[in-house]
Amino acid sequence: MTIIRRTAAVVCASIATSGLAAAPFDGRWTADPRACTDEGAFTSPVAVSSLSLAWPGVFCAIGTSYRVRDVWHISAQCWGEGMVSNVPIRLQMRGERLVLDWAKARPEELRRCP
Numbered sequence: 001m002t003i004i005r006r007t008a009a010v011v012c013a014s015i016a017t018s019g020l021a022a023a024p025f026d027g028r029w030t031a032d033p034r035a036c037t038d039e040g041a042f043t044s045p046v047a048v049s050s051l052s053l054a055w056p057g058v059f060c061a062i063g064t065s066y067r068v069r070d071v072w073h074i075s076a077q078c079w080g081e082g083m084v085s086n087v088p089i090r091l092q093m094r095g096e097r098l099v100l101d102w103a104k105a106r107p108e109e110l111r112r113c114p
Helices: 003-017
Strands: 027-030 046-048 052-055 058-068 071-080 083-094 097-102 108-112
Touching: 052 071, 058 083
Parallel strands: none
Antiparallel strands: 027 046, 027 108, 046 052, 052 058, 058 071, 071 083, 083 097, 097 108
């Protein structure tokens, strides 16, 4: 198991077992709800906590961040595919959905995994 996967597993476990009140962004999110339970799904959920964002093969440690109403602006350092880079990330709550907007990718609307 790689360091990224181990770290992501620890992040996911800490999210699942935390007894503290979670921020609205905390949890596992996906565009395809089947990905929450189907390991063979095309997409994988992203695990969000106050310290990181993680997907299989990618881990982003939150460096600095600030929140304006329902939008969380993040500067993160991400590791994946043998590369390390600084990435601006924006998370926005839209009702029960989370919009993930990062780097130069198209914003994606995600649903919380049960």
